[in-house]
Amino acid sequence: MTLVLEQVLNGLQLGVMLFLLAAGLTLVFGVMGVINLAHGSLYMVGAYAAAIVAAKTGSAVLSVLAGLGAAAVIGMIVELGVLRRLYARDHLDQVLATFALILIFNETTTLLFGRKPLFVSVPKMLEGSVELMPGFTYPIYRLAVIGVGLLVAVGLYVLINRTRIGMLVRAGATHRQMVRALGVDIRMIFTLVFGLGALLAGLAGLMAGPILSVQVGMGEQILILTFVVVVIGGIGSVRGALLGALIVGLVDTLLRAFLPGLLRQVMQGPDADALAAGVSSMGVYLLMALVLLVRPRGLFPAHA
């Protein structure tokens, strides 16, 4: 029983990380109509900035600020310098340009910081594990990641559905020309939305630092899953991104955790292991195919 609970928490934690990335990606995609492959690079920027500041100063607060700031600022520079020229162009041009950005970011990071993965320690106050139930302990850091992710989800909901800026973002997504005709500076809105997306990617990156390996190319590893989340959730919908991310996180974790055991009851050991490894790595993609079959626009399409 505690094993199931632990795996559910693990799934939630993976889902929350995916949500932070997917939220930015889906907003940029839905609001601005841009496919941004370089979103994973902003995640890497956040992780590197936080890791380097943490190593130099030893302060967790400064490193969080550095990670968020670096990702948001670089995100906005990318929007102003590159993406702004691509809004009117074909999706293929956008894919090419943002793929080029991935290569540029990776090579620049290699030149500046070398190829060795960086060491990041867990902040002192989040070290260790906590006993949630008798005989069931869970790392505090992972609980904190889940907490931060859920807070961000609530914050985004309020921002988009309850504020003037959020209203303009929603309006800009559906009737870009109309919003412009009303005298709103839609370009500035776009820059802000992109900056927000980058900020969230940076947040995911800096939180991933102590759990994963901070290295060149780390963004591309998680980007594919993030796209799966966006497609399942429905392009442009933050609500969809949250639900999609939690579903993907849980399905991926639970399949890996329990499929081998289940299969072993009906098959020979080695065969069961091989089949389980295969099916669990296909799991989220099968899920995506199913969702696309039943609801081609995702679970919560933004513009129904």
Next chain:
Amino acid sequence: MTLRTALTGVTAGLALALAASTASAQAPVKIGLITTLSGPGGYIGEDIRDGFKLAIKDGKLGGVPVEVIVEDDALKPGQGKQIAEKFMKNDGIKILTGIVFSNVASAVVPDVVDGGAMYVSPNAAPSNFAGKECHKNYFVVSWQNDSLHESAGQNATNLGYKKAFILAPNYPAGKDALTGFKRFFKGEIAGEIYTKLDQTDFAAEMAQIRAANPDVVFQFHPGGLGITFLRQYQQAGLKDKIPMVVAAPSLDATTVSAVGDAADGINASSHWNTDFDNPANKEFMAAWNKSFNRVPTYYASQSYDTALAIGAALKGTGGKVDVDALGAAMRKADFQSVRGKFKFGPNQHPVQDWFAVKAEKGADGKIAIVTKGVILKDHGDAYAAQCKL
């Protein structure tokens, strides 16, 4: 049509220039080094490149002037093939080396040996080229893939563990790893998991390990995967409960510096370590520390040995680049390996000793890899018998 004519003209011109350059007696022998420099595995290629170049003294290997041409395969088998083709056809290179990953090697090596050039591996050595498909122009200076993990299996047996939980990524080298470990581990297997090559979260596996409660965990996760795995193993509170035995790729110097305390106390097995007490290794370490500000990985040592082996072969032929003569000279392995003892087995893969090493905290508070003792003596590989050369 005009473009094609122009291209033909340029190619012909280049070929002429090339013919002219190979004709001159003083021209250095070209060596093509294909390795992985970009992406998460990039640090391995960097050490292979730097280790190789470190062995070249005043532009010479074995007294023969050489020129090393380095290209990045980006861990793409197709890209590796293209580079090899360019090296052989355009640059007239006869000696190739450098590949890090088995999947790239599997694509490139057959092209090289069939094209009449020789390939000397500083790292990857998949099982299919060690047995029936061995080739007279193919040498391996590192190890055969399985041997790494056989030594880990023997190490776990020697340390007295009875019940092991084993994990590796779901790809050919991962399967070789678990097969190799099981071949030499005498105890019982409590659980066996294939992870994903692009996996970033191992929490599900940690929970299963805790539930199975084994004596020991064996895992093979090279590069960034291993860093992630070790860190999460510590965070899950397993590090102090269940000891870990790994092979060299899961505990190289880079991994240790990236995970810090999470590596403390891990048992590994390796064919080389920084602290080996032999003149060749002392010379290597001194030269390395003079040039670079980082601890060399075992990849660097293998590549250094590879350069020495090529140097010995060149010396044997007096600098003549004749692949058959080079092969005959290389088979003698007439060089001082940084590992101490080294010779080639019947399939031109190494026969060498394997050592138990352990990550321990030194006097300066930093974790270092320390040599503990011999695990296997004069160990070859399981496939040599199938090779008819």
